[in-house]
Amino acid sequence: MASKTLTTRLTRNAGRLWQLRASRNTRSFFVSSQRQTDGVAQELTAQRVRTPWIEALRKQQEEGTLSSQSGSEPQTPKDRDTSPKKMSDSYSSVVLPLARDPWLLDTYANSSGHIRLGTIFMDLDALSGIIAYKHTGDAVTTVTAAFDRITINHPLTEICDLELSGKVTYATGRSSMEISLQVAKAPKEGEEVKPEDVMITCQCTMVSLDPGTKKPVNICPVRTDTQEEQRLFDHGERNNKHRKELLKRSLLKQTPDDEESDLIHSIWQRQLQYHDPNDSLQKPDNVKFMDTTRLNTAQIMQPQYRNRHHFMIFGGFLLKSTFELAFCCAASFAHSRPTFVSLDPSTFENPVPVGSVLYLSATVVYTDPPAVTGPADPHGSGGPDQTRVQIRVDSKVRNIEHGETKPTGQFNYTFTVDKDIKVMPRTYSEFMMYVDARRRAKAVIESLKQGEIDAGAKERVTE
Numbered sequence: 001m002a003s004k005t006l007t008t009r010l011t012r013n014a015g016r017l018w019q020l021r022a023s024r025n026t027r028s029f030f031v032s033s034q035r036q037t038d039g040v041a042q043e044l045t046a047q048r049v050r051t052p053w054i055e056a057l058r059k060q061q062e063e064g065t066l067s068s069q070s071g072s073e074p075q076t077p078k079d080r081d082t083s084p085k086k087m088s089d090s091y092s093s094v095v096l097p098l099a100r101d102p103w104l105l106d107t108y109a110n111s112s113g114h115i116r117l118g119t120i121f122m123d124l125d126a127l128s129g130i131i132a133y134k135h136t137g138d139a140v141t142t143v144t145a146a147f148d149r150i151t152i153n154h155p156l157t158e159i160c161d162l163e164l165s166g167k168v169t170y171a172t173g174r175s176s177m178e179i180s181l182q183v184a185k186a187p188k189e190g191e192e193v194k195p196e197d198v199m200i201t202c203q204c205t206m207v208s209l210d211p212g213t214k215k216p217v218n219i220c221p222v223r224t225d226t227q228e229e230q231r232l233f234d235h236g237e238r239n240n241k242h243r244k245e246l247l248k249r250s251l252l253k254q255t256p257d258d259e260e261s262d263l264i265h266s267i268w269q270r271q272l273q274y275h276d277p278n279d280s281l282q283k284p285d286n287v288k289f290m291d292t293t294r295l296n297t298a299q300i301m302q303p304q305y306r307n308r309h310h311f312m313i314f315g316g317f318l319l320k321s322t323f324e325l326a327f328c329c330a331a332s333f334a335h336s337r338p339t340f341v342s343l344d345p346s347t348f349e350n351p352v353p354v355g356s357v358l359y360l361s362a363t364v365v366y367t368d369p370p371a372v373t374g375p376a377d378p379h380g381s382g383g384p385d386q387t388r389v390q391i392r393v394d395s396k397v398r399n400i401e402h403g404e405t406k407p408t409g410q411f412n413y414t415f416t417v418d419k420d421i422k423v424m425p426r427t428y429s430e431f432m433m434y435v436d437a438r439r440r441a442k443a444v445i446e447s448l449k450q451g452e453i454d455a456g457a458k459e460r461v462t463e
Contacts, residue, residue: 036341057303060311075212076139082173085224085231090135090179092127093165115156117340118182118327120164121440122152125316127164128179129308132206135168135177136219140208143307143351144315145176148239150343161186163193168222169203169229170236173334175216178236179204200264202343203239242443243345249439251432260435267372267424267431286421287371288333290430292459293364293423295329297321300400305353313352317396318409319343322360326391329362333389333423338415341388344440346411356397358408364423365430366437367388369423387422389415390437412440423440 098105098115110116125144132142166181181204185197210221224230247253256264274283299321307314323343330338352358368388393411398404424432 002017008439043214056311072212074210076210076217078139079247080139082218082220085135085168085220086223086225087167087169087229091165091167091224092131092134093163094123094127094165096123096162096282098161099159103142105159109159111256113159115159115162116286119324119345121150121319121323123164124166124181124183124200125204125314125319127166128181128204128206129314131168131179132208134178135171135222136208139211140217140219141211141214142206142208143312143349144204145207146205146245146345146347147221147319147343148178148203148205148345150200150462152340152342152365153198153201154196154327156199162199163187168234170240173218173221175209175218176205176207177222178239179206180232180236201237205243217268235384246345251436256432256435260438263438264373264431264435267434270372271424286419286423288364288421290363290365290423290425290434291412291427293329293333295325295362296327297360299358301352301354301356301358301397306354311354313354313358315348318348318352318358319360319411322362322393322395322409323413324410325360325362326393326411327415327434329364329391329393330389330413330417333364334387334417334419334421336417336419338389338417341414342444344390344412344414344444346409348398350406350408352395352408353399356399357402359396359398360393361395362391362393363433364389365392365433366441367422368441369422370438371424381382385418385420387417387419389417389421389423390441391415392433392437411436413439414444 067242096104096108108115110121125147128144129142136142163184163186164181165184166179169180170176171177181200181202182193182198183200184193185199187193187197208217209215210217222233224233255261270281273281279287301313305313305317323340327338327340367390391413393413395408395411397406397408423434425431
């Protein structure tokens with residue numbers, strides 16, 4: 001009997017101790033959760049996700065699965081206001097107090113003490129969603145369709161507060177809009193951001209859909225009230241035309257042109273020489289075959305990275321994941337630390353459902369200088385021992401049972417490495433990836449030249 005009483009007391013004490021520890025852990029969790037934002041500022045998180053996951057899941061289970069809702073009626077009001085809006089109406093900004101909050105900095109700093117660009121990219125996508133909804137209102141569903149380009153204007157050399165800002169700069173009244181974003185050193189109160197303090201600029205394309213039918217719906221066009229706003233609008237129009245031209249010239253629709261075919265033949269001939277034991281020309285150690293550069297990952301999509309509609313992963317998480325894999329791929333290829341240059345136009349093809357399995361594959365698809373030079377190859381390298389490395393990340397998603405598979409996007413990153421190293425394709429598929437990447441490299445050089453022309457014209461107008 002005494003033994004039983006003692007056991008009961010021990011059990012009760014253990015239960016009280018567990019409750020006490022749980023209480024402490026809960027308090028500790030809530031304290032730390034206010035500090036650790038998983039890379040997304042509290043202002044962005046509060047507007048991106050408004051309902052706890054469990055509540056959203058229970059509501060979904062009560063109303064039926066998403067598949068049963070696929071054929072539902074239109075939900076966008078027909079009488080909603082679609083009159084033109086000013087660019088300033090959608091302007092949003094948020095300051096990340098990285099210099100003032102070491103706990104927040106923990107989620108943005110990498111192992112060498114620099115800012116994690118992938119985390120910033122995730123924030124930019126979250127901010128673009130907020131800007132899009134300020135322009136469209138809540139009656140539509142807005143999704144990320146593409147990031148046209150992310151460029152490093154000035155590398156960040158210090159830990160400081162960062163201001164993320166943007167606005168809708170191109171919208172004609174159809175379903176899509178272009179949002180211009182920037183990351184800059186946060187200015188002092190009452191001051192404007194200086195051009196030399198702008199770290200990153202990019203354009204993001206968002207598309208508005210009917211929540212019920214998931215079909216595109218028209219939105220408000222954007223007004224241009226100043227010369228600078230007209231310049232931004234014109235830039236968005238050029239980007240829109242460029243995207244359409246890329247689709248027309250896609251290697252999925254057209255064969256390589258004569259110059260590209262000649263280059264493919266030259267690379268193939270060079271490979272024959274490398275494999276011919278009677279030829280004195282052997283493959284140099286700094287030339288790597290494309291298939292040896294590939295890195296693959298698989299991960300299950302957790303609800304913590306859902307968008308505001310709860311059952312799909314938000315695009316910023318895909319940007320962060322693809323960037324970090326591309327970085328690893330470039331580092332593995334060159335055996336040196338790569339420096340990010342830009343994200344070239346990249347597309348989001350299909351949504352990624354919560355609970356699905358995301359597969360990412362990163363490949364070195366082009367190097368500048370190339371292993372075999374064509375008559376019109378772009379040259380953007382910074383020096384004799386420095387190479388521009390273009391990484392292509394392909395993503396696809398499968399359900400947890402590994403049945404249906406869908407492509408979810410293609411992302412094209414460019415890095416520089418302090419090494420003379422080159423990539424060479426071997427199969428027909430690799431040749432097509434190589435030619436596509438070469439086209440992108442040429443487009444970058446042309447856009448930079450166009451940017452210089454635009455800047456010169458702007459200076460003349462100012463004068």
